[in-house]
Amino acid sequence: MSQPDTLGYLVPQFPGQTHIFFWREIAALEAMGVTPVLFSTRRPPAGLIAHDWSEAAMARTTYLGEVSLRRAARVLPRLPWGALLREAGRDGIAVLKDVLVCAAAGEALRDHCARQGISHVHVHSCGRAALIAAFARHLGGPGYSLTLHGPLSDYGPGQRYKWRHARFATVITRKLIAEMQAELPKDLPPMILRPMGVDTDYLRRDTPYRPVQPGEALRVFACGRLNVVKGHQDLIEAVRQLRAAGHDVTLEIAGQDDDGGGGFRLVLEQLIKQHRLQDHVRLLGAIDAASVKARLLEAHVFALASWHEPLGVAYMEAIACGVPTIGTAAGGVPELIDDGVEGLLVPPKAPEALAAALLRIAEDPALAQRLSTTGRARIERDYSARLGAEVIVSEMRKALG
Known part of the structure; x- marks a missing residue:
């Protein structure tokens, strides 16, 4: 050579x-x-x-x-x-x-x-x-x-x-x-x-993870292309169900569709409007890595409801930042997330199960803390x-x- x-x-x-x-x-x-x-x-x-x-x-x-x-x-x-x-x-x-x-x-x-x-x-x-x-x-x-x-x-x-x-x-x-x-x-x-x-030196916490506190809204963050297979519509439905049951939940979704905002984003915007979630669900568009990290560190939960995911860098980034993570048992995700160890797994296309997993993390601070710690250790070792x-x-x- x-x-x-x-x-x-x-x-x-x-x-x-x-x-x-x-x-x-x-x-x-x-x-x-x-x-x-x-x-x-x-x-x-x-x-x-x-x-x-x-x-x-x-x-x-x-x-x-x-x-x-x-x-x-x-x-x-x-x-x-x-x-x-x-x-x-x-x-x-x-x-x-x-x-x-x-x-x-x-x-x-x-x-x-x-x-x-x-x-x-x-x-x-x-x-x-x-x-x-x-x-x-x-x-x-x-x-x-x-x-x-x-x-x-x-x-x-x-x-x-x-x-x-x-x-x-x-x-x-x-x-x-x-x-x-x-x-x-x-x-x-x-x-x-x-x-x-992922860059585990960059994607890390400077302060310990803090679970959601009584009287505080559960802050959920998602990051992924705006495409039907990423399941953002299922996550929005899960938030709707939780809010309808009286739980205070907010959701931010980072990412853009392949048409630069003129494709599946329009479908999600209509869904948010239909369920009157404009004050509780935000589509952030494509944001840079520093902004993704900032929102991860502010979140109580990261969730990505993909119908299919070969593995998922977005999951890795969240887990590296010590954020309790919910994924779907689809594609290669179970090779990254052992249910109950590095995060929680739910079936794809199952908003009810997704809502239950979000509520489980919100109501069990010991579980949230454990997922934050064990997940981070796995990413450092293997990813x-x-x-x-x-x-x-x-x-x-x-x-x-």
């Missing part, structure tokens, strides 16, 4: 509203003496640029989608059409659409890596970004690795080709590894279990952002050695 401490780092549409994890991992790589060279597919919409580090991140990022049709026409004949047509035969014509979109970006990635002496690219996606890295490799560029953050069905067609040529992959849960082994048994590179992580960076660097050097 011409520059053994330089790593290509490819994240789609970076920096997005949920991308604080990547920024922390970049910092952890730098602390290890590795220089991450940032690549992305395209810039995020203006309404999703929320972090105080977003401008600095964009200034450092090369956007591979900004390429010419002339380059695409030059690259297409040089792609491995036999393999790609076999993928299309299995997965349908959508494979060919992805090929057309990604071909020129693959050559652009190869050229940038050649100029900067990069012999390995880590891709935090198994969607089109992974196909771009695979094309760069085919065209004579660097090898690549992948991180799988969710079910393979979320990442589009052509997966066999993307995985078959990767040097290694990190996967965030045991559940996802089992699914991959069942679905692509003959096409997998070495896979390493490595959950996402520090530096652990993911260490695995990427170790596996990269092993592959190149």
Whole structure:
């Protein structure tokens, strides 16, 4: 490797509203003496640029989608059409659409890596970004690795080709590894279990957690994209039920929809208005990491009612801050939260169970204190952002050695 401490780092549409994890991992790589060279597919919409580090991140990022049709026409004949047509035969014509979109970006990635002496690219996606890295490799560029953050069905067609040529992959849960082994048994590179992580030095309390006091409103905080699968509508319904039963509860939800406020946010606004909760439920929009931390430290409870969640950095951030946390027994969340130990788990799509869990924490201060303490200890041990960076660097050097 011409520059053994330089790593290509490819994240789609970076920096997005949920991308604080990547920024922390970049910092952890730098602390290890590795220089991450940032690549992305395209810039995020203006309404999703929320972090105080977003401008600095964009200034450092090369956007591979900004390429010419002339380059695409030059690259297409040089792609491995036999393999790609076999993928299309299995997965349908959508494979060919992805090929057309990604071909020129693959050559652009190869050229940038050649100029900067990069012999390995880590891709935090198994969607089109992974196909771009695979094309760069085919065209004579660097090898690549992948991180799988969710079910393979979320990442589009052509997966066999993307995985078959990767040097290694990190996967965030045991559940996802089992699914991959069942679905692509003959096409997998070495896979390493490595959950996402958080900055435990930054996400911590300076003062002890204080449960809700008699006569005080229970302050509930949620953080996640405004999308139906995040279950914010179920959390709003749980708050409605508690208030209808005479319990004083307030809720703040941080996050934005993928349309910058013109999508699912409108549905939630109508729901809040319908239940006359305007004085008790607030949609904060996309807010930066410092604001998320401030609200976590003010909250009595963090709750995220996802219908499906591969693992959940938002849960980790709340637990790291010592906030009693309620999650759903969906996806990989039970690998992070052991019910009654690091937090409470309820079924997805169950507002009544969610309301009961909120009330349980409000009425049992000893439980709230215990969840605050045991949860924080688990995050420190198993979910520090530096652990993911260490695995990427170790596996990269092993592959190149």
